Amino acid sequence: xxxxxxxxxxxxxxxxxxxxxxxxxxxxxxxxxxxxxxxxxxxxxxxxxxxxxxxxxxxxxxxxxxxxxxxxxxxxxxxxxxxxxxxxxxxxxxxxxxxxxxxxxxxxxxxxxxxxxxxxxxxxxxxxxxxxxxxxxxxxxxxxxxxxxxxxxxxxxxxxxxxxxxxxxxxxxxxxxxxxxxxxxxxxxxxxxxxxxxxxxxxxxxxxx
Amino acid sequence: xxxxxxxxxxxxxxxxxxxxxxxxxxxxxxxxxxxxxxxxxxxxxxxxxxxxxxxxxxxxxxxxxxxxxxxxxxxxxxxxxxxxxxxxxxxxxxxxxxxxxxxxxxxxxxxxxxxxxxxxxxxxxxxxxxxxxxxxxxxxxxxxxxxxxxxxxxxxxxxxxxxxxxxxxxxxxxxxxxxxxxxxxxxxxxxxxxxxxxxxxxxxxxxxx
Numbered sequence: 564x565x566x567x568x569x570x571x572x573x574x575x576x577x578x579x580x581x582x583x584x585x586x587x588x589x590x591x592x593x594x595x596x597x598x599x600x601x602x603x604x605x606x607x608x609x610x611x612x613x614x615x616x617x618x619x620x621x622x623x624x625x626x627x628x629x630x631x632x633x634x635x636x637x638x639x640x641x642x643x644x645x646x647x648x649x650x651x652x653x654x655x656x657x658x659x660x661x662x663x664x665x666x667x668x669x670x671x672x673x674x675x676x677x678x679x680x681x682x683x684x685x686x687x688x689x690x691x692x693x694x695x696x697x698x699x700x701x702x703x704x705x706x707x708x709x710x711x712x713x714x715x716x717x718x719x720x721x722x723x724x725x726x727x728x729x730x731x732x733x734x735x736x737x738x739x740x741x742x743x744x745x746x747x748x749x750x751x752x753x754x755x756x757x758x759x760x761x762x763x764x765x766x767x768x769x770x771x772x
Numbered sequence: 773x774x775x776x777x778x779x780x781x782x783x784x785x786x787x788x789x790x791x792x793x794x795x796x797x798x799x800x801x802x803x804x805x806x807x808x809x810x811x812x813x814x815x816x817x818x819x820x821x822x823x824x825x826x827x828x829x830x831x832x833x834x835x836x837x838x839x840x841x842x843x844x845x846x847x848x849x850x851x852x853x854x855x856x857x858x859x860x861x862x863x864x865x866x867x868x869x870x871x872x873x874x875x876x877x878x879x880x881x882x883x884x885x886x887x888x889x890x891x892x893x894x895x896x897x898x899x900x901x902x903x904x905x906x907x908x909x910x911x912x913x914x915x916x917x918x919x920x921x922x923x924x925x926x927x928x929x930x931x932x933x934x935x936x937x938x939x940x941x942x943x944x945x946x947x948x949x950x951x952x953x954x955x956x957x958x959x960x961x962x963x964x965x966x967x968x969x970x971x972x973x974x975x976x977x978x979x980x981x
Contacts, residue, residue, distance in 0.1 A: 624943040734833040751960045
């Protein structure tokens with residue numbers, strides 16, 4: 564029987580998405596859940612509710628707390644962490660490349676490498692040179708990939724994914740969806756999302772009533 | 773040696789504060805941490821950033837998710853849950869009474885009984901009749917308590933606590949403070965806050981370097 568599936572929706576600028584991206588594969592493996600990686604842009608969703616930046620910039624008190632909480636949570640999870648400058652980073656090009664990587668088997672590795680560049684090494688992930696280095700380290704041809712990332716076809720794909728995010732009620736990242744549409748928001752809900760994915764599959768297959 | 777102390781700041785209208793209020797005593801007891809209960813009003817803090825209602829009303833997508841998440845989390849914690857109508861409830865009078873209860877040893881019991889009336893029984897906690905019933909069940913004289921709750925002295929105390937919340941950077945509830953000022957936000961951080969409170973005390977007492 565195929566594994567139950569969990570969708571992982573992430574934005575490259577999102578701090579808590581970094582924490583999930585770095586640990587979701589091991590957690591999903593342990594749970595026996597297959598992952599679908601969905602890079603998308605939160606910007607248009609934030610803009611739709613009148614925010615012109617990250618809510619952590621729009622609401623400074625929440626932002627100050629988030630940076631401290633990220634320090635603590637990254638340390639607890641054994642992950643390096645530095646504060647990107649500027650914040651939020653522009654993740655548009657990285658998200659387009661991640662979509663291509665999803666087709667070719669290097670999406671998760673690319674995603675983790677971009678998050679590491681951004682949150683562990685303090686690199687600017689809007690810079691094509693940085694992204695080229697990341698691709699090269701994965702053994703992917705950078706020049707042709709960047710070119711394909713800027714085609715109308717790729718741009719349209721990412722835009723459609725953003726529209727899907729909005730229509731499915733996503734308002735932040737990371738967000739997880741089980742196969743029955745159950746939605747979980749935030750790195751703090753990763754374990755619950757995996758449990759739900761397993762339980763849902765068990766219920767539908769008749770193992771559990 | 774006295775126990776380390778954790779401050780628990782809560783708003784009676786706050787859904788996730790309900791989850792914390794109902795479980796914090798057992799969790800603190802197990803951790804060997806003493807609690808200080810701090811009822812306050814989030815309204816002025818929300819108003820200061822331009823919101824005229826709960827962020828769960830101001831941002832409907834986040835609100836829809838919160839109600840579903842509360843159902844799931846309440847079930848997981850073994851707590852009943854119903855959606856208050858109207859939401860948010862006006863917790864002004866209840867907060868004033870809770871302050872008096874804090875002086876007299878029935879603050880925590882009153883707080884839990886108000887949250888139960890609101891989130892388990894669907895009562896309107898702005899209603900002095902409902903609050904009188906809660907007080908009576910605790911063996912507290914309702915008439916004199918309600919009268920004292922409406923004195924200028926009590927009103928000023930609650931207002932001061934609200935100003936303290938704002939000056940200490942509180943932007944939501946529940947919020948927890950360890951003795952060294954470390955802040956934790958949300959029911960999801962209760963365990964971390966207790967761990968911090970214990971660890972901080974251990975560090976300062978020289979047991980742990």
